[in-house]
Amino acid sequence: MLHFLQVIVLLLAFISYQHEAIAQSDFFLPLNKHTDAAKPLYSARIYKEGTNYLIDIDAPFTWFGCWPTWNMQPGNYCPGVCTPAVSCYEDICNKVRTSSSSKSPSCPPAQDSDYEGECYCPYNVVDPLDSKCVISYLSNDTFDVRMTSNGIYSANANVGCVDPSTAFLSYPKDVTGVLALSTSPYALPASLNQPPLNRTLSLCLPSASAAPGILLYGNGPYYLSDVDVRSLLSYTPLLKHPDSFGYFISVNSIVIKKRSVDLPGNTTAKLSSVEAYTTLRTDIYNPVVRRFTMVTKRIPKANPVAPFSLCYSTSTNGTQAALKVPDIILNLQGGKNWTISSAITLLNR
Template identity: 55%
Template sequence: MLLLMQLIFILLAIISHEYEAQAAFEPPYSSVVVPVNKHIDAVKPLYSVQILTAYINSQYLHANFLIDLDAPFIWHDCILQWNTFEGSCPNNTLCTYPVSCEEYQCTDVRTIYSYQSPSCPPVTNDSTIPDWGYCTCPVNVVNPITGSCSQALLNYDEFTVNTSDGRNVFTDLYGAYPNAACAPSSTFQSFPANVTGVMALSSSPYALPAYLYDPLKRIVALCLPSNLSAPGILLYGTGPYNLLPHSNVDVRSLLSYTPLIKHPDSFGYFINVSSIVIKTRSIDIPTNSTTKLSTIEPYTTLRTDIYNGVVRRFLKVTQRIPPAKPVAPFGLCFNTSINGTQVSIKVPDVDFSLQDGKKWTVSTANSIKQITKDVACLAFVDGGATSEPAIVIGTFQCEDNFLVFDLENSTFGFSSSLLRKQTSCSNFNFTLTNSS
C-alpha cells in the first residue's frame, strides 16, 4: 500500500511538473504575418495576401487572395475531392475535402453567415461527388468587384502562414483549418492577375480571424502599400509591430483608438464619425449616419449632402491652386503644371473627428490623387443622395496608414499617415530568420 501511494505521488509530481512547464512555455512568436500586394490591373486598385495552401512533392503551393473586410467566409479556386491521398489530385490544382449538406457548418454558412444579395438564387442539395455517397454543400458567393453572384462548394481547407515577433519573420509556420468554399476558375476572371480567392477578414466566425487560436489574440493589423514595388503587411496577433528604419519603435505607440460599431446587416467594420474638419471648419455628420471601412472601394465615398459640404470647404481653402476640368469619378480637380512643368501641391489636412475627441488625419498623400502630369483630384467621391452607409472610407485614404482591428476589445486603431513618421507600410522586414 505504501509503495502504491509513493508511485501515485511520483506520478502526480511528474504530471504537475509537465503542466507547469507547458504553462510556462511562451512561443517565440506573437503574431502570424503575410505580405500585402497592391494590384492595378483590375477595374480598380485592389490588394491581396499570399497564403500557403498545400504541401505537395516536398514543397508548398501558394495562392493569392483578395482582401475583403466584409466577406462572411473565405472562397477560392479549388475543387472538392473526397479521396485526397497523394497523387489523387490533378496537377497544378488544389483539392480539398467537402463539407456534407448534413453538417452544421453547411446550415450556418447558408443561413446566418451568408452573402446577402438579391442576385443570388436559392441553393439546393442536388450536388454530389462521384463515389462519395453524400450531398455536398453549395453556397452563394458574391464577386466583390462586379457584384455578381455565383455558387461555390463548402470545404475543409488548410492554410499555412509564417510566424513573427513583430520585427522578424520566422521560418516556423502556423496552420489554420478554415471552412472555405471552392469556386470555379471562371469566377475570378475579373480579379487581378494571379489572384484566385477572397480572404475574409471580417468579424464572421467563418472568416480567417476565427480560425487563428491561442496563443494568438484576435487582433488584425493591416497596412496597405501605396506602391507596387514592395509589399505592405498583414499581422494577426498582439504585436509589437516594428517598421524600418525605426525598428526600435513599436507602431502601437503611434495609434489612436475608437470603438468599433456593430452593424446588424454586415460582418464588416464600422466607426462613428461625428464631423469632417478642414482647416478648423467643421462639416457635421448627422447622428444616425454610419461610417464603414473598406478594402474594396478605392476612394472614400460620401453621401451627397456630406460630399457637397466637403467640396465647398475645399474650394475655399485651395483658392490659390488653379482648377482643372474634373476627371471621373472625381468632382474637384487641380492644375499641377506650370509652364509645362509638374509641381507638387499641398492642401490642408482632412480630419475625421471620432468619438472621445479622437481624430483620424488624412494628409495630402491620402487626399489628393495625381491623375496625369497636369491634373490632380480630391480623392473623395459623391456616393449619391441615399448612400448607405453615409461614409465608406476607401483604400486610397488607408494606404501607408497602420490600421488595427482589435476584436478582443472591439476597437479600431489608426496611425494616420506613416509618411510623416519617416516610414511606410512597405518598410516591414520580410527576411526569414530562425526563431531559436
C-alpha cells in the first residue's frame, strides 16, 4: 500500500461531527459529499425543483439544467424544469453579459438568441470541473429554503439555464446544477441580501458520504448537540482579490516539525470547494516537499504516482505498518494557526 503526500484544499469549515445540528440561523441546507466523480465534491438540494446543486464558493453565477420559457401557464409543454425567461432587451441581460463575471478568455462573446419571435439572453458560464465554456440562458427563478423556524423562505434570483442533457456528464449522479456562493453580485448570497435575512454564510462540509454537512445562513449560534461550534473555531480575515469573486486568506509561513518554510511577502491562498488537493506555486511547493522529505527520511519511499511527487510505502517484509508523519501548520494572518493532521496530509492507495 502507498501513502501520498497531499495538502488538503482550504475550506471555509471542515467538521466531521455526526451529531444533530441545531442552528439559530435564518435558514439551512443539508450538504452531501459525493465520491462517484473524478474527485470528491459537495452538493446542496434546493427544495422547489428538487435539484442537487454543486457547491462552488468561487462561481460568479448559479446555473442548472432547465429550460427558459415565456409561457409558464399550467398545461404548457416543458421538456423538463422550466423557468421564466429573461429577454435580451431587459437591463439585467445587458448588465450580466457586460459584467466581469461572464467574461472568460476561453469563451466567445455571447450572441442574442431568437426563437419563435422572442429574444433570449444567452451568456457565458465556465464549468468548474473542466473549465469549459457553457452557454447559459438568463432566467428568473425562486429558491425555496427551509428556515430554522420550520417555515419556508422563498428568494427570487437570476439564474442560468443550460442544456441538462449535455452539461453535467462529469458530475456526480443526480447533480445537475452549480450553486454560486461567491462574492459576485449574481451569486446566491447577493440574492439573499434582503430582510429578514442576515448576510452571514457558514459551511460545514462533511468528511464522509454517510454523514451530511450543513450550509447555514445567518449569524448563529450554531449548535452541534449542545455545543456552539463557533467557540471551537479559529478566525482569520477573508480577503478579496480584484480578479476573482472567490475568498482568500493570508498565509505567513508553513511550519513542519517546528521549522518554518518561509513564504514570499503578501502570500495568499484561495479557498475552494471543488478541488481535491491544494495546488502550490513551484517556489513554495519545492521547499515544502524538501522539508517533509527530510523529517520523514526514515520512512521507505515508493515510486511516485501522479499527481503526487512524494510517496511512501507502508509495507515492510509483507507487513502493513502505520506511518507517523508530522502535522503541517499554516501560520495565518493575526497569529492564527491552521493545523493539518497526518490523517489528512496522507492519502492511502
